[in-house]
């Protein structure tokens with residue numbers, strides 16, 4: 255694959271890292287105690303409850319293949335990813351399907367996840383998905399090397415530990431299987447509900463995964479820089495042979511959110527050839543996700559970021575319910591203290607408000623985005639996509655009756671089969 259690097263940034267600017275022997279790939283299945291007990295009815299991080307761990311679980315049958323990282327809880331209040339990964343590993347173990355490469359579940363912001371607070375914390379000192387900038391990483395690594403870790407912000411310490419785990423595991427994997435690719439799906443949820451969104455950045459993952467893909471101005475820059483501080487931007491540019499994307503599965507507490515994330519993971523495993531096919535229950539899960547996408551744009555381009563200056567005086571006027579809603583030019587959407595926040599007066603475009611900020615008050619800080627303004631590039635998800643994608647031989651080679659039903663247009667029969 256092509257790796258895009260800014261002229262000022264090269265792999266060799268990364269400090270060399272020693273490989274932990276315990277990360278060498280082989281045949282294993284290590285669900286952490288978190289996963290054995292399930293994450294749906296345990297409140298981790300609370301007093302007397304188990305704490306989240308960096309490595310949630312690993313699964314491999316020792317066959318050469320890609321390395322797939324699943325990251326959950328980079329924002330400490332977004333926890334559906336833990337459940338999705340848990341379900342995925344349990345089904346892999348129960349199915350005895352041939353698996354190539356390795357899949358690893360990682361926790362993001364352990365400090366926030368394990369904070370002993372009444373309400374789940376998105377972050378403690380700084381948004382963790384804004385700190386992955388080369389200069390911040392270099393500074394934090396220098397501080398750590400000189401024993402001044404206590405001067406770092408909590409999320410910078412988390413950042414260093416997460417990156418060390420990722421680099422180390424990838425090095426071990428590629429030492430044994432040098433040609434292998436790395437895929438990273440960074441699982442998030444939105445404060446508003448709705449169908450999945452994704453930020454593919456330089457990866458090609460939007461060609462594979464079912465979600466409305468969001469591109470930003472700087473995605474189109476031929477020499478993109480890691481100026482947003484997103485983990486997936488950093489990994490796409492700095493980790494060799496890696497494709498990383500953010501997948502927003504739905505609302506924080508949405509009933510489909512964890513299922514959508516799991517469906518995306520199964521599609522990723524099939525497309526990356528970690529598994530050769532989806533089975534019917536998984537196929538149904540993917541189809542349920544696709545049903546939610548019907549009528550939504552396939553791709554939107556961010557044209558403006560609108561930020562909050564006065565969190566204490568912030569009041570939303572337009573009652574957003576979904577993470578992607580059509581808006582009108584000049585529409586008043588919120589008050590930021592005495593400042594009116596309006597959609598810019600641009601006519602003739604298919605405009606959407608993306609990911610409106612409906613976080614709890616305690617999770618809103620000055621500088622946070624109120625909403626992203628985006629423009630649809632035209633194409634929408636339709637009935638055709640549901641059938642066409644699902645009938646792809648790569649996803650369904652072993653299920654002839656299902657494929658036959660699909661071709662005859664009997665989608666519902668297929669799901670009941």
Ligand SMILES: [Zn+2]
Nearest residue numbers: 329332442443
């Ligand atoms: Zn998030």
